[in-house]
Amino acid sequence: MRAIPGPSRKRLVLLERLLSGYTEKTITSQEIERLAGWSAAVTRRDISLLDVRCGASNGYRVAELKEALNLVLNISSEPQKCCIVGLGRMGQALLDNTELEATVFKIAAGFDSSVNRTEILHAMFPLHPTTMLEQVIREEGISYAILTVEPQEAQPIAERLVSCGIRGIVNYTPCVLSVSPAVHVENVSLLTALETLSVNTRGQAAGETRTHSA
Amino acid sequence: MRAIPGPSRKRLVLLERLLSGYTEKTITSQEIERLAGWSAAVTRRDISLLDVRCGASNGYRVAELKEALNLVLNISSEPQKCCIVGLGRMGQALLDNTELEATVFKIAAGFDSSVNRTEILHAMFPLHPTTMLEQVIREEGISYAILTVEPQEAQPIAERLVSCGIRGIVNYTPCVLSVSPAVHVENVSLLTALETLSVNTRGQAAGETRTHSA
């Protein structure tokens, strides 16, 4: 299978999210346009990148689409282990988040530099002092890190995460992380998001009828 | 001034974040490449979209760059009002978040459908039952909403937010919101972010030496 271009990747993730709550048997590219906000043509292109060809005329079979999406998004096979680094307000809010319950993503560990916190807090998975970071990530085979530390810790911790082979970081800090090109970073801090919303958009660029980014 | 193309917008936001913690007087496009992960050439293009021309030779003057970025990101002038809708775990974590303290973004109200919560919780700004949503947003002139409600509430609340003229939504739910093209949505749910990291990237698309998205 070919590599999926950047913009399509983002849309395919949103399409997976969209279909997860969709109960009809089939869906047309026009219906996706209505629900997701990007053009039907672009959806047909995106889907043609998958290896699904559901014939024609009555739209895509939802079950088949979901399967193909799970495959390309890597969320079909084994569980994927994550860890939370930083157990302040935000980290704690994510601790008992039910959002990942029915998914392949499993939180396997939590870290904080305050031993106090790691001993007092309760979770469905073990909490460790940050000194154990490298050891636990390697032993558990953790792929993704959720970064919820204080800003001044963000860059040094990111470097440690990269050094022990993490594959991607969900960055809840407003810092820009300098990491090896091999490691993916998703910036999801409130401030970054608000600034992105706030950008002057007098005369939007083509193809951007609706701004929709993951 | 011309409209800023989509990809440049995202990078300019990250550049602003980057410079906020940068103490040198000047910065070169090569230094930005090292820190942010995209090419120096693309940075020079991005900056040329701003109306800064800082001559040549010893890099950009950081102060001048910051000013131009604040202008184009709309974060120079008056405070911009936000509200939090949904005061569960995540909403509460954002309540006393210090992240927005030194910024133009001010949280002006919080909403929850449980009156219990709005009465028990403490914040620097008033908390209201969700029934008051439209009235408070209009009266306060709130521009942005931070959506931290339960998934089943996400779409109906989004529609109410749009109907009372909100300009953008930071979406902490894993739902794809169907809203008018005029309203921007930033999807920052943990699940969406993890799925984006997880996408098969054997053979990345060009220009994507590092994945960096807001």
Added chain:
DNA sequence: ATTTGTGAACAGTTTCACAGCG
């Protein structure tokens, strides 16, 4: 009749390469 899948045209974005400035 409706909707997919795709070649071809178009539009947007990045890279290259270098003239010109400090």
Added chain:
DNA sequence: CGCTGTGAAACTGTTCACAAAT
């Protein structure tokens, strides 16, 4: 000499429009 700023080229991504499929 190093670095910016930018034409021009290369490339990526989107839209159009229609033949094929059901």
